[in-house]
Amino acid sequence: MRSGGAFSDEEIQLLRGLPAVSNVTRDRITYSDTFRQVCTIRYLAGESPTKIFREAGLPPELVGYKRIERSVARWKDAAIKSVSGSDTMTDGEIIAQLAARYKRALATRRSLEDIANTATEPKPAATAASNDVHPLSLGLFDGDTAGIIIRQQARRIDELERDVVRLRNKLDKEVGPNPASAEA
Known part of the structure; x- marks a missing residue:
């Protein structure tokens, strides 16, 4: 430019x-x-x-x-x-904290990519038994990472719930309230 x-x-x-x-x-x-x-x-x-x-x-x-x-x-x-x-910190201390934060973010991203790749890979019939251990239960994540994932999922659930309310309101305006939804 x-x-x-x-x-x-x-x-x-x-x-x-x-x-x-x-x-x-x-x-x-x-x-x-x-x-x-x-x-x-x-x-x-x-x-x-x-x-x-x-x-x-x-x-x-x-x-x-x-x-x-x-x-x-x-x-x-x-x-x-x-x-x-x-x-009150030196530049070196600030750099160390930022670098540690970046490493944690990178590790989280890699863990999520591994889970996504595992979820999309087809399982052989022999390992698809009901006693399989889900990757999340293997302790792949530290407390911070698990907390981040939970917050992201909670935020997404909240977005979806707001979308449902918005769509119901829109539908009510177009066709009138549903008696079944009024009972719930």
């Missing part, structure tokens, strides 16, 4: 193909969580934002120096605020 101009179709395609980019439009780039986390940690460790972006396939001549500068500053501020007690 040169001189504030919009990205061309070719540039958009190039950017979309990068692991560091989760989405791109004519005038906006959304970076992946992993890239933002790694970039912030490397920046706090003293690396140049321009170097980090270049290594990720995001040359500043394309992305824009100002965009890089503003993004990294925003991510750094958010990361530091997210570390409790950061106002």
Whole structure:
């Protein structure tokens, strides 16, 4: 993006193909969580934002120096605020906490991918017996990870329940209330 101009179709395609980019439009780039986390940690460790972006396939001549500068500053501020007690911690301690958080997030993602892969793989008849142990009961997750999964599922259930209410209200407006649902 040169001189504030919009990205061309070719540039958009190039950017979309990068692991560091989760989405791109004519005038906006959304970076992946992993890239933002790694970039912030490397920046706090003293690396140049321009170097980090270049290594990720995001040359500043394309992305824009100002965009890089503003993004990294925003991510750094958010990361530091997210570390409790950061106002009294050294940069090294903040980096260590962020790196530990990133490792936990990466381990969680891998565990979830393993479970998803296990769930989609067909089971041979010999192992499909009723005494199989579900992967979640093997203690794959620490308490933090299990808590995250439970919160995500609870949030999804809440969304679905709100959708059901919204659809019932819409149906009631279109065809009138259902006497059976009034009894429930």
